[in-house]
Structure formats: C-alpha cells, structure tokens
Amino acid sequence: MLRDGILPYSIKKYTNMSKRERWHEIYTNLWFTPILYAFLSFILIAVTMMLDFSFGAGQAVSPFLSVSSQLTNTIVSTLTTAILSVSTFTFNSILVVFTTFSGQFSPRVLKNFIANKATQRVLGIFTGSFLYVVICFFFIDTQSTSKFFTIPLTAICLAVLSAGTFIFFINHSVKWLQVNHMTENMKAESVNIIQNSLQQELDPYRVEETDAISAEFPECPGHQVVAPRSGYIQVVDFINLIEEAKKDNLLIKMEVKVGDYNYASTPMLKYWKKDASTVDEYKYQKLISVGKHQTEIQDIEFSINKLVEVAIRSLGNNDPKTAINTIYQIGDLLVLISQIGYFAPYLKDKCGELRIILKDLSFEDYLHVGFGCIRHYSRDNVLITIEMLKALKLMAQSIHPNHYQSLWDFAAGTAEGLESDWLFNFDNRLFYKALFDLAEITKNEHEYKKLKQKVSCEV
Structure with missing residues (x-):
C-alpha cells in the first residue's frame, strides 16, 4: 500500500477531499x-x-x-x-x-x-x-x-x-x-447549489426563534482554530461540524464563510468549551476545505457572480438584450433564495442546543451581490436601470413582505445614483413608472414622492 508521501499531489488531493468535493471534482474534470x-x-x-x-x-x-x-x-x-x-x-x-x-x-x-x-x-x-x-x-x-x-x-x-x-x-x-441557453444553464446550476446548501443542508438545523439566542452567548473570549494554509474557503462540512461540536460540547462561531479568501494562521472559527476537557482542533480544520480557487459546491455568491459577469460583459459589448435577460435570471434566483432561506445565522443540533453561529449573508446581501455591480456599470444607462427596476418589481410580487424594504432601499439607491444629465420624455415616464410600481407594492408611496422630488432636482 502506498504511503501518502509517495502519492503524487494530483492523486493525493482526492484523498483529502470530502465525498461531496470528490464527486464534484471528478465530474467537472475533462x-x-x-x-x-x-x-x-x-x-x-x-x-x-x-x-x-x-x-x-x-x-x-x-x-x-x-x-x-x-x-x-x-x-x-x-x-x-x-x-x-x-x-x-x-x-x-x-x-x-x-x-x-x-x-x-x-x-x-x-x-x-x-x-x-x-x-x-x-x-x-x-x-x-x-x-x-x-x-x-x-x-x-x-x-x-x-x-x-x-x-x-x-x-x-x-x-x-x-x-x-x-x-x-x-x-x-x-x-x-446562445446566451439564453447559457444563462439558463448557469441559473439551473445555481438553483441546485441553493437547494443543497440552504434548503437541504442548513435549513433543518437553523434556529427560527432567535429572540432568546443572545442569552446563550459566552462572555469570555473563545479559542481560535486557524487556517492551515492560505486560500479560498471551498466547502464547510456543517453537518459533521455540528456533530463534533455536540460530542465536545462546544459553541462554535464561524469567522469566515464559504467563498472568503483566508490567509494562513488567521482564524477560521472560534469556539467556547463548556467543560474542562481538551479539544482536538485538527479535526475541525479538516472539516473546512481550503483551496486555491473558488468552487460552486456551496458558494452561492460565486455562482451568482458568474451571471453578474455575463451581464457586465454584455454592457461593455453593447449587447443590452443579453444584459436584460441575465438581470431577470438573477432576479429569479434571488426570489428562490428568499423563499427557501431563513437567513438565521444560528444552527442547533438535534437536541435543540445552539452549536454554530454562522457568518452568513442576509437577503439584502444577496440582493447587492446580484445587482450591485450591474447597477454600478449601468449607472449612465437608463434603459438597463429601468429593466432592473422592473425585475425588482417582479421580485416584490413573489417574495415575503419582510424583504420589501430591502428591495425599495436598493431601488431608491439605484435611482439616486443614476448618472444622466438629461432623459428622453418617454424614458423619463418609464423610469418613474417602474419606480412607482415598486413603491406601490412595497408600501413606500410616500418615500417615492420624496425620492422623485429629490432626483428631479438633481437631474
């Protein structure tokens, strides 16, 4: 039997991967x-x-x-x-x-x-x-x-x-x-990641009632588990992390999230021990995979960013139709995220004991990931901005009212940041109609009037 030191790195890396990583690496390899x-x-x-x-x-x-x-x-x-x-x-x-x-x-x-x-x-x-x-x-x-x-x-x-x-x-x-097929395929991949990472993997362990959580936070400083090497956080084995935390009677706070770049010897997580027994920190390091590049296994943000990059490249290539199609695809993904994710950063074990505090993203964060860069690169393009507002309106018709304010705040920031010294009359009507439709759904008619007055003065 070959020892680990004899195996080449191209083979040895598969032995250090989780089962999910290994199958992903194999099936995406040519x-x-x-x-x-x-x-x-x-x-x-x-x-x-x-x-x-x-x-x-x-x-x-x-x-x-x-x-x-x-x-x-x-x-x-x-x-x-x-x-x-x-x-x-x-x-x-x-x-x-x-x-x-x-x-x-x-x-x-x-x-x-x-x-x-x-x-x-x-x-x-x-x-x-x-x-x-x-x-x-x-x-x-x-x-x-x-x-x-x-x-x-x-x-x-x-x-x-x-x-x-x-x-x-x-x-x-x-x-x-054909761009429509490509973006549809990328969206389907993102949906699969969302369902695996949010719905199937994390949601069964999320704490829905978060009001009493603050009482469980320790006041003393915790112990840190550092990264073994520099790289991207590719996969976190949350299920085994919860099980190991339960065995060792730990409370863990994640200092990083999937997709972050972390330097060697910087903290990946912090833990609090509820008794005097020792903790094997190495096994917790092994449950967090660090690699040279980002992967789509759990990284929803990276998967969305691929669609964002297509939209931005399309704007640079004077291809507004592709950009508009991608905007609606991103909006569809954000609706799915809002419907299946609780966005509570607390994970409990099967006995209901708090075990992990995530460095997680809220719906507002995902909204900015999806549309923030597109808004920046289209700030002087009123037609793309109008389509983005229409996409936000469609999202408002599909998501929970709890997220209405996030949509309106993003739309208001988009309207204020629009760089245009003048607008055609027809474009002006379409812009304010799309903004008003969103304000009406999100119950922000009064804010719309103040925003319209402010933007009209600036324009």
Whole structure:
C-alpha cells in the first residue's frame, strides 16, 4: 500500500477531499468520462476479438457477411484515420467555443461547458472509438486466411456513431453559444447549489426563534482554530461540524464563510468549551476545505457572480438584450433564495442546543451581490436601470413582505445614483413608472414622492 508521501499531489488531493468535493471534482474534470469510455472500449475489444479469434464468428456466419483479414485490415485502418480526423476537428471546435466564451462572456463559464454531460460524452465516444480501431488494427494479420465478422462490424458501427456524434456536437456547441441557453444553464446550476446548501443542508438545523439566542452567548473570549494554509474557503462540512461540536460540547462561531479568501494562521472559527476537557482542533480544520480557487459546491455568491459577469460583459459589448435577460435570471434566483432561506445565522443540533453561529449573508446581501455591480456599470444607462427596476418589481410580487424594504432601499439607491444629465420624455415616464410600481407594492408611496422630488432636482 502506498504511503501518502509517495502519492503524487494530483492523486493525493482526492484523498483529502470530502465525498461531496470528490464527486464534484471528478465530474467537472475533462478526464473522467473519456477514461470511462476508454475502459468500455477495452472491454469491447476483448469481446469482439474473442468472438472472431476464439469462437470463429467469421466462419459461423454467412459468407456474404464474413470479411477477409486483408479487407478487415483496410476497413479498420481507413476508419482509424477518419475517426482521428473527426476527433481533431471536434477538439478544434471546442477550443473555438472556449475562446468565444472567454472573450465575450466570462472565463468562469468554461467550467460549465466542460462539466456538461453532453460535452464529456462526445469526447468519450471519440476517445473510445479511436482506441478500438487503432488497437484492433495491430492485431489483424493481413496474411491470415481467417474470416472476421464482429471486428469490422463493430468498427463500422463506431464510425457511424462518431459521425452522428460529430453532428450532435456541432448542434450542441451552437446551442450553447446562445446566451439564453447559457444563462439558463448557469441559473439551473445555481438553483441546485441553493437547494443543497440552504434548503437541504442548513435549513433543518437553523434556529427560527432567535429572540432568546443572545442569552446563550459566552462572555469570555473563545479559542481560535486557524487556517492551515492560505486560500479560498471551498466547502464547510456543517453537518459533521455540528456533530463534533455536540460530542465536545462546544459553541462554535464561524469567522469566515464559504467563498472568503483566508490567509494562513488567521482564524477560521472560534469556539467556547463548556467543560474542562481538551479539544482536538485538527479535526475541525479538516472539516473546512481550503483551496486555491473558488468552487460552486456551496458558494452561492460565486455562482451568482458568474451571471453578474455575463451581464457586465454584455454592457461593455453593447449587447443590452443579453444584459436584460441575465438581470431577470438573477432576479429569479434571488426570489428562490428568499423563499427557501431563513437567513438565521444560528444552527442547533438535534437536541435543540445552539452549536454554530454562522457568518452568513442576509437577503439584502444577496440582493447587492446580484445587482450591485450591474447597477454600478449601468449607472449612465437608463434603459438597463429601468429593466432592473422592473425585475425588482417582479421580485416584490413573489417574495415575503419582510424583504420589501430591502428591495425599495436598493431601488431608491439605484435611482439616486443614476448618472444622466438629461432623459428622453418617454424614458423619463418609464423610469418613474417602474419606480412607482415598486413603491406601490412595497408600501413606500410616500418615500417615492420624496425620492422623485429629490432626483428631479438633481437631474
């Protein structure tokens, strides 16, 4: 058995990951699916060779269907070149897609394209097909008088499959280059993260009644658990963290949240021990994964920021339609967050004992994450600002009234920050109508009148 020091880092890192991290890393890696298809290709090679060489399938079938060794060699060698050519052209197409995505949208959306099952299956089919024909080519003796059936038939079927896969991949790439499909896919990924990180993982442990929580806070300074190295907080195993805190009878306060960059030897969490027993701080370090880059496993903010970057790039490329579509997608995500998240930073164990105090984001924070940068870069674009106000209005019609004031405060700040020395009359009417509609839903008509007077004087 290999020791940890012998294993290369590329393999060793998987042993240090949680199960959730490991599966995410594997499925978003471009190597996993092609290796799987290559393994299936070796199985297919063994089966077809056994049928032709050991069981004489070519002799058993009709002479019309059997193929001589020389013709089989010619077929396989020709298909080897053809499949390699198609594979090369496909890989070139992937590079073109990567370049387009990086330049026009965001380099961070490349991972979405790579992790897409269709993309990985295309590469897997080409890899498996090429391996099959090139390995079979070396086992066929042109001087032999043997007849073949399963090898040439399988090679032809794989060539037809590769041709069909090539057509599918072209259609798949063109579809992915459509912005609506890309943003919809990114939103679906964000929804999955929200449901896993907020609804399924944290919400069962959140404390809903927070009025009496302050009485449980210790007055003495706690003990700190520091980061083992510098990097982004990628994943926090909250469930095991609660269980370990229960075993050690601890109260833990998180000093960081998922997505934060933390320096080595700076605090990640603080804990208070309710008895005199010792605490193994190393096991708490292991429950917090620190890496070189941000991941989408638990980081909702990072996932939303990818959509934000698409919107900002679209504004810079004079593509308002893409920016508007992305704004509505972000609004839809924020509605989902407001509906499934309690936003209480307190987590309890199964016995109802307070165990973890999170450094969490409120709905107002998520609202700023989603629209703050877009508001900044569109402060001189009244049309985009109007669409943002319309998106806020739609959100107000869907979320709980508790969040009305956050929406109105953000809209009021947006209106005050609009940089425009003049407006067309029609744009002016649309702007104030969108603002009034939001004020009416959020019960801020009086504030709207004062804001309109203030903005009108400034404009």
